[in-house]
Amino acid sequence: MTPLKYLQAYPPHLQDQVRKLLAEGRLGDYLQQRYPERHDVQSDKALYSYALELKQEHLRNAPNLDKVLYDNRLDLTHRALGLHTAVSRVQGGKLKAKKEIRIASLFKEAAPQFLRMIVVHELAHFKESDHNKAFYKLCEYMQPGYHQLEFDLRIYLTWRDLPQ
Template identity: 85%
Template sequence: MTATTPMPLKYLQAYPEGLQDHVRQLISQDRLTDYLQQRYPDRHEIQSDKALYAYALALKQEYLRNAPNIDKVLFDNRLDLTHRALGLHTTVSRVQGGKLKSKKEIRVAALFKDAAPQFLKMIVVHELAHFKESDHNKAFYQLCEHMQPGYHQLEFDLRIYLTWRDMQTAGR
């Protein structure tokens, strides 16, 4: 990069330039790992689809009792950043015996098996919120914030984590 062209931060493009500059400074000072380690030192212990289902169901029961039931929750190896999806919520509709049955599913990118517990919760909260609000609107983000206080900071830090992760795989 030249002095006039700042390093692109693909996960942070929607954020103000000042925040992006702060992250660039952390990178240039080789302090991004320290930043993440200080804020998120732990890794969660949820490693199976069964445990992830129980985790998502407990969050749903606590915050969204009237939302539709969750039929399936799993870590998905096919979800990755190239598809711009960290998690998905889907409704699968099938005809069974003359009746239309719909099943609600949540898929979480497998890369979150090794993430901080706050990041996993943020992704699950985000996908659960879609059961009530389909669009990323004010009500959606208010619901996310209700289920996980500090949601917006976690979303920002998750994007920093993804930037860090890309740097690790690029061998920097």
Template identity: 80%
Template sequence: MTPLKYLAAYPSHLQDQVRRLIAEGRLGDYLAKRYPGRHAVQSDKALYAYTMELKQRYLRNAPGIDKVLYDSKLDVLRNALGLHTAVSRVQGGRLKAKKEIRVAALFREAAPEFLDMIVVHELAHLREFEHNKAFYQLCEHMLPGYQQLEFDLRVYLTWRDLGGQDALPGR
């Protein structure tokens, strides 16, 4: 049985479906058919504007965000697809905190639905710090179908690990 590291927490019947698609060589086709597009958010400036528009729509009263960027150093292997941080600096006699959202650079080339999922996930951390029920309810509110997208994103990462990054869905 092929270990599926990104899908380890999911029920075995779902893992078996993915293994079947892998064995039949149809996983890339499945993803390309389900997610045929590629987003146009290619620069850090465009990602910031995109993120701020989502924040304004759903989280007006949440703390502000100072920086949003694609980060080529995020380690997908440690499940860091996106990252939200608060960097504290001393300025004069005061402590200033700057909130940042970093998105793994591999999402420059991904389907728009996957970018939506990552940005929504990181924005939800502005309100809910833990991955609890309230966190996932907020994600689902901002992006209906969030949980299916999270699963499919993990399938996409599995496909990439199998060498699928040379023929990305949507190209």
């Protein structure tokens, strides 16, 4: 049985469906059918604007975003698709916190739904730091169908790992 490292937390029957698509060589077709487009958010500036727009739409009271960028150093070996950070610095007599989001560069080539899902995930961490029920409820509020997108993103990562 082929181990599916990105899908280990999912029930066996779902993993079996993915294995069947893999065995038949149809995993890429499944993804192409569901997610035929690629987004056009290619620069860090465009990514910042994209994330800011989502924040303004759903999280107006959350802290300001100071930096949003694609990061070549983020890779799947660290299990990081994106990172959110709050960097605190002393400036004069005040403590300033800068909020940053970094998205793995491999998502420059992904479907727009996957990019949105990752940005929503990282923005949700500004309100809820842990992956708990409230966190996923917020993700679902900002991106209806969030759970299906997360599952399909994991299928996409499985497909990317296949020898081409």
